Amino acid sequence: MTDPYIGDFKKLSEVRQMLRNAYGGVAVSLKEDGKKVQQLIDEHIRSLNISNIMKFREITAQTFLSDIAKITKDKRAQTALIRNKAVQIISAKAHQNPVYYEKMKERIDALIREEKEKRMEEADYFNDYKKILQELLNEENERKKLGFSNMFEFAVYEELLKILKDKETSKTFTKKISEEIREETGLVGWKTKTSSEKRIGNIVYYIVSEIQNKKLLDNEDKKNELTERFIELAKRNL
Numbered sequence: 001m002t003d004p005y006i007g008d009f010k011k012l013s014e015v016r017q018m019l020r021n022a023y024g025g026v027a028v029s030l031k032e033d034g035k036k037v038q039q040l041i042d043e044h045i046r047s048l049n050i051s052n053i054m055k056f057r058e059i060t061a062q063t064f065l066s067d068i069a070k071i072t073k074d075k076r077a078q079t080a081l082i083r084n085k086a087v088q089i090i091s092a093k094a095h096q097n098p099v100y101y102e103k104m105k106e107r108i109d110a111l112i113r114e115e116k117e118k119r120m121e122e123a124d125y126f127n128d129y130k131k132i133l134q135e136l137l138n139e140e141n142e143r144k145k146l147g148f149s150n151m152f153e154f155a156v157y158e159e160l161l162k163i164l165k166d167k168e169t170s171k172t173f174t175k176k177i178s179e180e181i182r183e184e185t186g187l188v189g190w191k192t193k194t195s196s197e198k199r200i201g202n203i204v205y206y207i208v209s210e211i212q213n214k215k216l217l218d219n220e221d222k223k224n225e226l227t228e229r230f231i232e233l234a235k236r237n238l
Helices: 005-022 031-047 061-071 075-093 098-117 122-137 139-145 151-164 167-185 194-210 220-237
Strands: none
Touching: 061 075, 061 122, 075 098, 075 122, 098 122, 098 151, 122 139, 139 151, 151 167, 151 220, 167 194, 167 220, 194 220
């Protein structure tokens, strides 16, 4: 005789599969999706009259690496999951720090090309994608290690470093820009105020003009381009 609960637990398994599929979904932040899926699981368990419900375990990108082994034992599938998650994070966060995430995208794209041409063993692709994903997940640690308090500073630093090729100079002027615009960006509604954008623009342009670099000196177009870019980064990250 068929156990009457088999069908129910099959449905529960399908719900749990939704949880697994969330890792390969579009969103990078899975906090809200995780709560909804957990709620579905909890409601179904209650319908089976099972009283002990596990405490909600928040699903985040950070849990991904520790959980994929539970999702599948297949190495190729694990490699694909890690690769897809890295691509999703880059896509979702590229607007916050364009230069940094473009560098990460170039590394991913190079690996994908190599993978298609099968230049390495499967385990090597897994480890290389894993390394990139870990760097993406530890982006905040990298930012703090550089001494930056927020994503805006990290993004400005990456933009300056791309031009100046000098870490210390890039850090110095990043900090100066951040400190000088702090008062204006602390105002309520500054992002929609033309007067605030103008003041921030003047501050940034003046500081950029102080940088002694041949790519910027007497290059008004480049200085204006950087100024506009930094204003946009401030709106996105502050």
